Amino acid sequence: MTSNSSNPTTKTFFPKVSVVVPIYNGEADLPELIACLIAQTYPSDRVEYLLVDNNSSDRTLDILKSTAVHSPIAIRPKSENQIQSSYAARNTGIRAAENEIIAFTDADCRPQPQWLESLVQPFVKQDVVIVAGEIAALPGNSLLEQFADKQETLSQKHTLANKFCAYGQTANLAIRRQILEKVGLFRPYLTTGGDADICWRILRENLGTLEFAPDALVQHHHRSTFKELESQWRRYGKSNRYLHELYGVDLMRDITLQECGYRLGRWLLKELPRDGVKVLAGKKSLVELLNTPIGLFTARARAAGQRDAKLPENAKMIDKL
Numbered sequence: 001m002t003s004n005s006s007n008p009t010t011k012t013f014f015p016k017v018s019v020v021v022p023i024y025n026g027e028a029d030l031p032e033l034i035a036c037l038i039a040q041t042y043p044s045d046r047v048e049y050l051l052v053d054n055n056s057s058d059r060t061l062d063i064l065k066s067t068a069v070h071s072p073i074a075i076r077p078k079s080e081n082q083i084q085s086s087y088a089a090r091n092t093g094i095r096a097a098e099n100e101i102i103a104f105t106d107a108d109c110r111p112q113p114q115w116l117e118s119l120v121q122p123f124v125k126q127d128v129v130i131v132a133g134e135i136a137a138l139p140g141n142s143l144l145e146q147f148a149d150k151q152e153t154l155s156q157k158h159t160l161a162n163k164f165c166a167y168g169q170t171a172n173l174a175i176r177r178q179i180l181e182k183v184g185l186f187r188p189y190l191t192t193g194g195d196a197d198i199c200w201r202i203l204r205e206n207l208g209t210l211e212f213a214p215d216a217l218v219q220h221h222h223r224s225t226f227k228e229l230e231s232q233w234r235r236y237g238k239s240n241r242y243l244h245e246l247y248g249v250d251l252m253r254d255i256t257l258q259e260c261g262y263r264l265g266r267w268l269l270k271e272l273p274r275d276g277v278k279v280l281a282g283k284k285s286l287v288e289l290l291n292t293p294i295g296l297f298t299a300r301a302r303a304a305g306q307r308d309a310k311l312p313e314n315a316k317m318i319d320k321l
Contacts, residue, residue, distance in 0.1 A: 013124045017047045017101045017116065017174075020093030022086040026107035027058040030067070033107055038073055042116040048074040050093040055081040087186035087194040090170065091319045094177075094185055103174040109218040110138060111172075119174050119216035129179045129208030130199055132156050132168025133216025140222050144229055146287040147294050148222035156212065159196070164249045166210055167199035172218045177321075179207055185319040189312060193239035197246060201318075226297070233298040237305025245311040252306055255299045267292040 021033070037049055053061040064077035080092040086106075094102055101120055105111055119133045134156055137149040148154070160166045173195065183201045186194045203210060223229040243249045271292060278284040 013121060014043050014046050014117075015101055015120065015123065016099035017042065017103055017120055018093070018097035018099040018177075019047060019049045019103045019105065019116065020090050020097065021049070021051050021105055021107055022054055022080075022089035022093070023051055023056065023060050023064075023107040024054040024084075024086070024089075025056045025058045026060050027056075027063060029107045030060065030063050032110060034067060034071070034075070036111045036113075036115075037075075038071070039113045040073075040111065040116050041113050042120070044073050047116065048076055048098065050076050050078055050096055052078040052080055052089040052093045054086060054089040055079075055084055083188050085188055085191055086170075087190050088188035088319075091185045091188055094180060094321065097177065100177050101174055102177055102180065104170045104172070105218055106171045106220075109135075109171050109220050112217045112219065115172075115216050115218055118213050119172070122211040122213055123174070123176065125211075127208050128211045129176045129202060130168060130210040131174045131213050131216070132160060132210065133172035133174075133218060134212075134214045135169065135172050136217060136219050138219045138221050140224060142224040143287050143290060144226070144294070145222040145224050146285070147291070148229075150287060150291075153222065154220055160210075160212055162196070164243075164247065165196075165200045165203055167196040167203075168210065168212075170195040171220060172216065173199075175202070176208075181321050182207060185321055187315055187317060188319050189314040189317060190242065191238075191315075192235050193242045193246075196239070196243055200247065229294075229298065230301045233301035234305030237302040237307070238309035239305075240302075241306045241309035242311045242315065246316070252302065254303045254307065255296070260296050260300065263292060263296060 051064050053064060061077065061079060068075040068077050078092050078096055080089040090104060101123060103116060103119055115133065119131055122128045122131045135154040140146065156168055159169055179202055183205060186198055199210065223232050240252055244251050275284055275289050279286055279289050
């Protein structure tokens with residue numbers, strides 16, 4: 001179902017593209033995001049940017065409206081204030097989109113200049129209906145950011161290798177509009193897992209292939225506090241529960257307190273003394289030394305998210321174009 005596209009097939013292929021970005025309380029992210037969109041190498045007369053405010057309580061919508069007036073690129077501010085969900089906001093953007101390719105990223109992402117050009121090139125092949133680009137870390141100083149960077153937590157290689165069915169994350173994804181007309185839009189009341197859901201609905205209908213474009217790069221900040229890290233991994237667990245209820249995917253194995261205790265004990269008595277010497281000698285990094293306890297923390301958070309979640313009945317609804 002998936003294939004790689006390391007090099008754009010042709011540099012003369014520039015179909016019209018609509019870029020959809022859901023934004024919730026993104027006031028602080030907007031200057032850098034818009035600067036990244038302005039810096040895109042894609043011909044500016046071939047792309048529109050639908051930036052969708054999702055009922056923010058800050059100045060997001062006002063900033064979008066004022067920026068659109070003076071921007072050198074086609075920024076079209078939109079608002080989704082009925083449903084608090086990034087997927088509902090994306091649907092609002094899709095409905096307003098005028099072009100044949102719909103590309104997605106997020107407000108806290110930083111698309112690199114060649115992002116859109118590289119993301120779109122695989123669509124020169126008519127059987128390609130979804131393209132996923134790569135997601136890499138922005139530089140971070142905290143140990144938690146370094147841990148996530150070493151684990152490549154956000155990389156699409158994990159979702160593309162999903163044992164149930166490959167998918168791409170909406171932080172860096174593009175889909176043909178005509179395919180969305182056939183399978184429907186995102187589930188508007190879903191709060192996580194919607195990227196897998198929409199890709200699976202397309203791929204399981206055998207409507208075309210998903211291609212990976214590694215040169216289509218966006219960068220993203222990793223979580224820098226334990227509170228943020230716990231929330232992230234709880235959401236991953238919740239997503240798996242939702243996809244289990246929708247598709248029957250396997251639930252992830254729970255990690256018991258007894259197992260945690262055993263592994264922490266082994267870390268304290270064996271790994272810490274052994275690897276601590278290597279850290280002092282400069283042969284290992286501090287984040288490598290802490291790999292076991294941080295990994296157990298994220299595993300427990302993911303297990304809790306999966307255990308506590310239940311798919312809301314309205315989340316089964318699929319919007320239509």
